[in-house]
Amino acid sequence: MLNKKSVDDINVKGKKVLVRCDFNVPLIDGKITDENRLVAALPTIKKLIADGGRVILCSHLGKPKGEPKPELSLAPVAARLSELLGQEVKFAADPEVVGPNAKAAVEAMEDGDVILLENTRYRAEETKNGEAFSKELASLCEVFVNDAFGTAHRAHCSNVGVTQFVDTAVVGYLMQKEIDFLGNAVNNPERPFVAILGGAKVSSKISVIENLLEKVDVLIIGGGMSYTFSKAQGGTVGKSLLEEDYCEYALNMIKKAEEKGVKLLLPVDNVIADDFSNDANTKVVASGEIPDGWEGLDIGPKTAELFAETVKTAKTVVWNGPMGAFEMPKFAAGTEAVAKALADTEAVTIIGGGDSAAAVNQLGYGDKMTHISTGGGASLEFLEGKELPGVAAANDK
Ligand SMILES: Nc1ncnc2c1ncn2[C@@H]1O[C@H](COP(=O)(O)OP(=O)(O)O)[C@@H](O)[C@H]1O
Ligand SMILES: O=C(OP(=O)(O)O)[C@H](O)COP(=O)(O)O
Helix, strand or coil: CCCCCCCHHCCCCEEEEEEECCCCCCCCEEEECCCCHHHHHHHHHHHHHCCCCHHHHHHHCCCCCCCHHHHHHHHHHHHHHHHCCCEEEEECCCCCCHHHHHHHHCCCCCCCCCEEECHHHCCCHHHHHHHHHHHHHHCCCCCCCCHHHHHHHCCCCCCCHHHHHEEEECCCHHHHHHHHHHHHHHHCCCCCEEEEEECCCCCCCCHHHHHHHHHCEEECCCCCCCHHHHCCCCCCHHHHHHHHHHHHHHHHHHHHHHHHCCECCCCCCCCCCCCCCCCCEEEECCCCCCCCEEEEEEEEEHHHHHHHHHHCCCCCEEEEEECCCCCCHHHHHHHHHHHHHHHCCEEEEEEEEHHHHHHHCCCCCHHCCCCEECHHHHHHHHHCCCCCCHCCCCCCC
């Protein structure tokens, strides 16, 4: 269990409560295309409303780089949150975030009211964790709640700096849930514990591989990163994604897995293509036998079966990263097979945000998983065994 004070440990009646959420949602033409992060934030918001707090929500959205960008305004989020909550979430439009408009909106609040501040990254200090903006945010409230798991790997004013200038800084239900599920899976798993890693690059997953080799019974590696392993073992990979500089590292990891008694599973076949395109010619070949001019863009059918059978033996499964270039339907089968295997098992299944979470949700398997993280980068850093600054900054129990 997370050893931090939570919204259950405080009394917010009549108090101004600043709640940091991660409302960094995809927007197309002002329409929210994935509202999972909004839905996930509701339990904490509802609890604070029910307890008579004056709820001041804040978040970043995208990367406006320190200046107001209308297309990155949080106004559409306030509108959708109002519908989801069944209560008005007043939008405190203010280019300074904590400027005169926001302050006036906070002053006018009554118990149980909810407002949303403008995108915290409209202010340049936000991502620098600067003192001035941290103090401004703190000046709005008597209590601070951090429920932004998706941002917990960042140390910014609105999730870390602000905690230095408030007496009470606690975590919300989403933060608690994320850390409990991920923490239990990784540090106290029911065994066998199988981790599945995919995605483009070995280099971005090095610390995850190393940390998980200390914890798992089986490590499955698919996706673009598997070709570096294949090449390292003497295979030919054509023009597949390859990080030559990491071949030696890959061999070291294979050796480390052996020493630790961890079963390391790599693809045995691949779907290859003559072009990085959904219209490309494709065929299936054994791994390590990719001809010149061709590239591996998905795991092959034998691999999909091998990975799915392995998932069946597990009691705990953690998955991060797609098995291929799944955005193109021709190369989505491997990622879909893994998603289905996880949906079909009775094991505890944890999806580590990002592309894997999007794939699982798009395929309609969302409610079949034990937990789908709302944080991509944050869950990756958690899987690396790192302390998340956003969590560390909250008051200890
Ligand atoms: N074999 C492959 N060839 C090219 N791109 C791949 C391949 N496998 C996966 N990808 C791409 O990797 C991207 C995800 O990589 P990455 O950002 O490392 O993963 P994550 O988002 O899980 O951290 C996806 O856009 C996917 O298309
Ligand atoms: O969406 C986020 O990260 P994610 O895509 O890695 O889950 C977070 O809101 C953090 O955003 P940032 O990577 O711009 O700091």
